Amino acid sequence: MLYVKNLHKSYQSGGKSCPVLKGIDLTVANQEFVAVMGPSGSGKSTLLNCISCYIPFEEGCITLGGQELKNLNEDALAKIRNEKLGFVFQDFMLLDGLNVRENILVPRIIQGEVSEEAGKLADSLLSLFGIEHIKDKYPADISGGERQRTAVARSLINKPLLILADEPTGNLDSKSSRAVIESFENAREQLGAAIFMVTHDSFAASFCDRVILLKDGCVYNTLKKEEKQSAFQDRLLTAIKEMSSADARTGR
Amino acid sequence: MMTMKMLENKLQKTDRKQAVLYLFCNFVSLLLITAYSAMMFSPTVLLALPEGGDSRKQMIAIFVLALFGCVVFTVYASGLFFRKKAKQLGILMALGASRKRLAPGLFREVLTLSGASSLLGIAAGFPFVFLLWNGFSLFLVDSEQMTLKLDFKCLYLSAAFFVIVVAFSCLTACRYLKRTNIMDVVHEEHKNEPVKEPGRWCGAIGILLVLAGAVCGYSAPSVYMKLFSAYPSALINLFYAPVFAGLYMIMLHTVVHGWRSHQKHPYKNIISRSMMKFQGKQTVNNLLVSTVLIAGSAFALFYIPMLSVGQTMEIKARPFDYSYHYRMDQTVPKQEDITALAAKYDLSIKDYRSCSYLMLAMDGTIEIEDEGNTFHYEHADLVQEAKFLSESDFYRLTGKRISVNKGTYYAISNDEETGTYYLNTGASFLTNMTTRTTLPVSFAGFAHYSFLYDTVGYYILNDEDYKAISNGLTPDWQGTVAFFNISGKDSYAFAEDFFHTLVSSFGPECEFPNYYDRVAKIAANEAGKIYWGDTDVMTHISFDNPDTSDFRAYWTYMPKIRILDRNDFSRTFAVFLMMFLFISIICALAAMIISYTRCMTITLNNRYVFDDLKRLGASPSFLKKEVKSQAEIVFKIPSVIGMSAMYFLYSMIMFANDGKLVSGEIGGLAACLGILVLYAVIIYLVFRCSVRKMCLQLTIE
Numbered sequence: 001m002l003y004v005k006n007l008h009k010s011y012q013s014g015g016k017s018c019p020v021l022k023g024i025d026l027t028v029a030n031q032e033f034v035a036v037m038g039p040s041g042s043g044k045s046t047l048l049n050c051i052s053c054y055i056p057f058e059e060g061c062i063t064l065g066g067q068e069l070k071n072l073n074e075d076a077l078a079k080i081r082n083e084k085l086g087f088v089f090q091d092f093m094l095l096d097g098l099n100v101r102e103n104i105l106v107p108r109i110i111q112g113e114v115s116e117e118a119g120k121l122a123d124s125l126l127s128l129f130g131i132e133h134i135k136d137k138y139p140a141d142i143s144g145g146e147r148q149r150t151a152v153a154r155s156l157i158n159k160p161l162l163i164l165a166d167e168p169t170g171n172l173d174s175k176s177s178r179a180v181i182e183s184f185e186n187a188r189e190q191l192g193a194a195i196f197m198v199t200h201d202s203f204a205a206s207f208c209d210r211v212i213l214l215k216d217g218c219v220y221n222t223l224k225k226e227e228k229q230s231a232f233q234d235r236l237l238t239a240i241k242e243m244s245s246a247d248a249r250t251g252r
Numbered sequence: 253m254m255t256m257k258m259l260e261n262k263l264q265k266t267d268r269k270q271a272v273l274y275l276f277c278n279f280v281s282l283l284l285i286t287a288y289s290a291m292m293f294s295p296t297v298l299l300a301l302p303e304g305g306d307s308r309k310q311m312i313a314i315f316v317l318a319l320f321g322c323v324v325f326t327v328y329a330s331g332l333f334f335r336k337k338a339k340q341l342g343i344l345m346a347l348g349a350s351r352k353r354l355a356p357g358l359f360r361e362v363l364t365l366s367g368a369s370s371l372l373g374i375a376a377g378f379p380f381v382f383l384l385w386n387g388f389s390l391f392l393v394d395s396e397q398m399t400l401k402l403d404f405k406c407l408y409l410s411a412a413f414f415v416i417v418v419a420f421s422c423l424t425a426c427r428y429l430k431r432t433n434i435m436d437v438v439h440e441e442h443k444n445e446p447v448k449e450p451g452r453w454c455g456a457i458g459i460l461l462v463l464a465g466a467v468c469g470y471s472a473p474s475v476y477m478k479l480f481s482a483y484p485s486a487l488i489n490l491f492y493a494p495v496f497a498g499l500y501m502i503m504l505h506t507v508v509h510g511w512r513s514h515q516k517h518p519y520k521n522i523i524s525r526s527m528m529k530f531q532g533k534q535t536v537n538n539l540l541v542s543t544v545l546i547a548g549s550a551f552a553l554f555y556i557p558m559l560s561v562g563q564t565m566e567i568k569a570r571p572f573d574y575s576y577h578y579r580m581d582q583t584v585p586k587q588e589d590i591t592a593l594a595a596k597y598d599l600s601i602k603d604y605r606s607c608s609y610l611m612l613a614m615d616g617t618i619e620i621e622d623e624g625n626t627f628h629y630e631h632a633d634l635v636q637e638a639k640f641l642s643e644s645d646f647y648r649l650t651g652k653r654i655s656v657n658k659g660t661y662y663a664i665s666n667d668e669e670t671g672t673y674y675l676n677t678g679a680s681f682l683t684n685m686t687t688r689t690t691l692p693v694s695f696a697g698f699a700h701y702s703f704l705y706d707t708v709g710y711y712i713l714n715d716e717d718y719k720a721i722s723n724g725l726t727p728d729w730q731g732t733v734a735f736f737n738i739s740g741k742d743s744y745a746f747a748e749d750f751f752h753t754l755v756s757s758f759g760p761e762c763e764f765p766n767y768y769d770r771v772a773k774i775a776a777n778e779a780g781k782i783y784w785g786d787t788d789v790m791t792h793i794s795f796d797n798p799d800t801s802d803f804r805a806y807w808t809y810m811p812k813i814r815i816l817d818r819n820d821f822s823r824t825f826a827v828f829l830m831m832f833l834f835i836s837i838i839c840a841l842a843a844m845i846i847s848y849t850r851c852m853t854i855t856l857n858n859r860y861v862f863d864d865l866k867r868l869g870a871s872p873s874f875l876k877k878e879v880k881s882q883a884e885i886v887f888k889i890p891s892v893i894g895m896s897a898m899y900f901l902y903s904m905i906m907f908a909n910d911g912k913l914v915s916g917e918i919g920g921l922a923a924c925l926g927i928l929v930l931y932a933v934i935i936y937l938v939f940r941c942s943v944r945k946m947c948l949q950l951t952i953e
Contacts, residue, residue, distance in 0.1 A: 052346070052434075054433070054435045055432075055433050056432055056433065075352065080348075081348035082347065082348020082349070085348075087347065093438070097262050097267075098262060102254060106344070106347055109254055109256055109259045110256065110344065114254050114255075154347075
């Protein structure tokens with residue numbers, strides 16, 4: 001469903017070009033829950049932002065649902081972001097002036113007038129993620145976990161092919177993190193969405209079907225979940241440790 | 253169900269605070285520009301400030317500064333508004349809103365805010381002018397000439413500024429919509445704007461540039477004229493450019509390094525220094541604009557004490573209460589008439605003394621304008637008219653004995669020999685304008701008697717020379733000068749009556765200003781040319797309006813009357829004084845509002861820093877100190893630099909006039925210093941209010 005091939009991206013700093021992604025190849029299948037992990041500066045968020053078309057990239061191609069993204073114009077990209085992708089950010093990115101229900105409906109409002117069906121879907125998402133009781137509250141009045149669940153609900157309102165989540169549990173306590181991960185699982189099971197999540201949190205990653213380890217802009221390793229969640233988390237930690245040891249061996 | 257328009261309306265409500273700040277900035281800018289241009293185009297002001305005169309040039313120069321300040325301010329306000337708006341835009345873009353989808357709402361909002369605030373500002377400009385001007389009339393000074401008349405041509409300037417504000421807002425909106433990196437848009441609000449760190453030499457070089465620019469800018473026109481024998485264009489003012497570059501460098505140094513050495517205590521004030529440094533770009537721009545406005549305001553403010561103190565001191569130092577002079581062909585009140593007039597007011601006059609003088613032509617070198625803005629110097633036999641006393645008459649009149657050799661002449665100057673450029677010290681012969689006989693002379697030096705110092709100068713001749721040259725001179729080329737005192741306390745009513753009686757006794761042949769030279773007119777006519785004073789170029793005065801400032805300042809036979817000059821000073825110069833006070837208020841208001849807005853921006857941008865400091869256990873007094881240090885730079889630096897630079901420039905101009913500072917100028921400069929202290933106190937109060945508001949915003953108790 002998502003194909004990323006030979007993706008290159010660099011940033012300009014002080015007149016110099018600093019490569020961040022150096023030829024990334026990856027795929028995400030329908031209804032798959034994939035995490036990307038790696039140390040700071042490995043290019044995780046940049047990868048996510050390139051897939052979201054939030055930032056331009058220099059080389060490579062990204063195909064979503066059979067559609068090549070690189071050559072699309074602004075309007076077409078906006079349509080894809082709105083209809084085929086859902087986003088969850090570390091700092092929630094909710095609009096302060098709207099209440100929880102209205103925030104969930106924003107992608108629909110962008111599409112046009114909100115239908116009765118969309119309202120019903122918003123209500124069902126509210127109940128699915130256990131935030132029905134705060135639907136009239138504003139972001140400033142709810143907890144971090146509730147905000148993130150609102151963001152997850154918002155990402156699903158247009159029934160996207162893929163949810164892109166950037167450190168969705170980064171600002172949350174363990175209870176809230178658990179709730180958010182459960183939201184993703186619910187979304188996948190009940191709404192058929194695929195999830196591509198960037199995270200530092202091995203606990204959150206251990207719920208995924210597959211974890212891609214990124215290092216210095218390249219895919220270092222890919223781990224597939226074949227065991228129970230807790231065992232998978234142990235394996236993940238070992239792989240991360242190995243990746244760090246490789247750094248130590250090369251003196252980096 | 254909710255539509256995009258409803259969503260945008262809801263989001264606009266959330267941004268209310270930011271929108272109010274934006275509205276306020278535009279409103280104030282347009283109000284100030286409209287008020288200033290309304291005054292600048294007002295017939296009341298234009299009549300008082302003659303075209304091509306220094307006062308008019310100063311008014312326009314300060315307007316340009318204020319305009320520059322307001323443009324930078326509105327650009328800044330618009331940037332600020334969009335920085336806050338960016339997060340909203342970024343989220344909507346991230347969620348799939350295309351430019352086309354966002355554009356109508358965004359432009360609607362921007363056009364409404366910028367258009368409405370600008371129109372309100374323009375509309376408020378006129379009541380503002382009206383209130384301020386009539387406030388002046390009510391509380392400070394009132395005169396017939398101060399009746400405010402407005403010319404709505406000034407709206408052209410306001411309209412142009414309105415277009416700039418609206419166009420810039422729309423351009424900024426376009427710029428944000430066109431950005432392809434959505435993450436940049438989302439995080440725009442938290443983006444720092446650090447300045448490139450210059451070396452520690454930056455401040456010192458800045459000061460040198462300011463000094464060099466002031467000296468170069470001031471002396472460039474005269475150097476240019478000497479070098480090229482041509483009049484410089486307005487572009488010559490570009491020599492002042494190093495002043496602005498220097499000011500920028502000083503501001504940069506202040507923001508990046510500060511003026512204290514941090515070698516001993518490198519961690520002292522590290523938080524406030526780094527906060528300032530990371531908002532550097534905008535802060536430096538703001539400081540520069542505020543400095544320029546405060547300097548403009550101080551310059552306008554200095555006009556009042558410099559004019560009034562010198563004048564007051566001169567009036568006080570006069571040895572006689574009254575002095576008047578007239579042509580011999582005029583029938584004006586003599587001693588007995590004045591005594592009778594004084595008796596009507598229960599007054600008596602004393603110390604009456606008078607003497608006659610001759611009006612002769614002097615030769616000299618004159619500047620002849622050529623085509624193409626160039627000029628050359630030529631010797632002319634008939635250059636100017638001058639008043640000559642005999643040495644014995646000078647003694648009778650002043651009690652000062654002076655011995656004048658035959659064939660020489662003395663020029664009468666004030667005691668400090670300032671303004672001697674009005675006097676001809678290079679004449680080689682004098683001409684009797686009736687008989688055209690000439691007397692060869694040479695300049696012997698200055699005689700001092702301030703009371704006889706006049707724009708149409710007085711000179712002293714040897715008694716024999718005086719007698720020889722006066723032969724055949726008709727009464728219209730002869731005159732009398734008289735002084736007297738009032739026994740006891742003088743009466744304003746008598747002085748006014750005397751003045752009006754005197755004016756009405758002159759014939760229309762004397763209805764001309766002191767820069768109308770009869771000798772130059774005859775010379776021009778004899779050369780087949782029209783004298784410039786007979787064209788529309790010259791400002792005319794009329795006996796019908798003897799109380800106007802033009803008449804009192806320029807009538808060639810204007811008497812010196814201590815009580816009248818002292819009491820009517822503010823009335824005579826009312827329009828001048830009020831206009832400059834007005835300019836000063838406008839510039840000061842603009843500077844203080846810019847500084848206040850900058851403080852509020854610092855609060856908004858650094859809220860998270862203060863929150864973090866609170867979490868790290870910073871006490872309220874520590875936080876308050878940090879807030880204060882931020883506001884201090886914003887207020888203190890422009891005030892100190894703007895005021896001291898203008899004080900220095902003014903002192904330099906005073907000194908450069910005649911190579912010294914005379915008592916009137918020293919007195920004026922001392923008064924300016926006092927006014928600066930008052931001005932500083934007002935700025936300090938605004939600073940205190942700003943700090944209090946910043947603490948309130950940051951919830952620091």
